[in-house]
Amino acid sequence: MRIPASLLAGTLAGLFALGGCAATGPATPASIDTLMRDYSGDVPGAVVLVLRDGQPLVRRGYGLADMDAGTPATPGTNFRLASVSKQFTAAAIVLLAQDGKLSLDDPVRKWLPSLPASADPITLRHLLTHGSGLIDYEDLMAPDATEQVHDIDVLHMLEKEDRLYFEPGTSYRYSNGAYALLALIVGKASGQDFATFVRERIFKPLGMDNTVAYEKGISTVSNRAYGHSLVDGKWVRTDQSSTSAVLGDGGIYSSIDDLAKWDAALYDxxxxxxxxxxDAFSVQNPIHDEVDVDGYGYGWRIHGETMxxxxxxxxxxxxxxxxxQEHFTVIVLTNRNDPEPYRLAMKIADLYR
Incomplete structure (x- = not known):
């Protein structure tokens, strides 16, 4: 269902006008602040967005985006999305399928023929749904690796592994490497590199002007949040790792203001x-051993009516x-190593649903 233009205009206007919470039912600004208290003050922060029918019920920042500079986290702060990036990689592949540039049932070796013979049965659909059986590229790296790897380096690592965890299409195993390969395939099928394709075909059309697949020395991140970890009781900057330059599995930076525009586009x-x-929003590969997950779609975990x-x-x-089905979304972005905020997001959702 397409969100009417008048509603979308009101949504975007509301996003930039609303600085705190406009609560309904039992929710109040104080109740949100209570849930977010650990992110408040001079600590690595968080941003929260709650949308109903495209309208922001909560649009709020807590704590600091950059502890060194004392910069506060705001709705316009851009966070490294990590694996939330996978939905954009999947959307890029689906767009190319709609364009007739590829098929989701193409063998991966049609596009990346340097992969070994063991990859013969793997299709793009297997990559999208974590059903490929590919060896985890992180396990192929030296434990003390410091030099950053890129998507092409992932391919080179997998070229040397003529083995799989399981026959493609018979099981599920989460694979960052699969999404690195998908980013390379986006480049081959489109004639553009991955970062350019997602900018031109997804971010620009949706007005996600500050969202970027970040490449050091090539692009920049405006209003950037820097990652932090708690070490011996103190917060220290830990912004990059040896895998941080891989784009397809987690290299996109965005803000809750831009993600509101992405969320709106997923309804039409x-x-x-x-x-x-x-297809993207339904179970394509069942998952039997994870809580709150029935299966994986294309870049999304699916649990009942929740994605x-x-x-x-x-x-x-x-x-x-x-x-x-409820036109309801909760987004929480944080620039700290712990905790994982899924349960926090569900608690926030409980205040409004």
Missing amino acids: DRLLSDAMRS WHSGETMGFRNVIVRWP
Whole structure:
């Protein structure tokens, strides 16, 4: 269902006019602040967005985006999304399928022929749904690796591994490497590099002007949050790791203001067709051993009528949880190593649902 233009305009106006909470029912600004108290003050912070029918019920920042500079976290602060990025990588592949540039049932070796023979049965759909059986590239790196790897380096690592965890399509194993390969395939199928494609086909059309697939020395992140970790009782900056430059599995930076525009686009066909959204937002690969997950779609975990994804990386923990049938969404982005905020997002949702 397309959100009417008048409602969308009101949504965007509300996003920039609303600085705190406009609560309904039992929720109050104080109740949100109580839940977020650990993120308040001179500590690594968080931002919270709660949307109903496209309207912000909560749009709020807590704590600091940059402890060194004392910069506060605000709704316009851009956080490294980590694995929340996967929904954009998946959308890029789906867009190319809609364009007729590729098929989700293409063998991965059609696009990346340097992969070993063991990858013959793997399709793009297997990559999207974590059903490929690929070896985890993180386990192929030296434990003390400090030099950053990129998506192409992931391919080179997997070229040497003529083995899989399981026959493709028969099981589920979360694979960051699969999404690094998907980013490379976006480049090959589109004739553009991944960062350019998502900027031109997703971010610009939606007005996500400050969202970027970040490449050091090539692009910049405005209003940037820096990651932190608690070490011996003190917060220290831990913003980058050896895997932070891999784009397809987690390299996108965005803000809750931009993610509100992304959320709105997931209700209609301005990017993805009704059929493709139905596939992306439904169980394509069942998951039997995880809590609050029935299976994986294309870049989304699915649990009943809920779709969500978390993102965990060096110095950042994030989550987006959507209830599409209710037109209700909660997003929490944080620039600290702990805790993972899924349960916090669910508590926030309970105040409004």
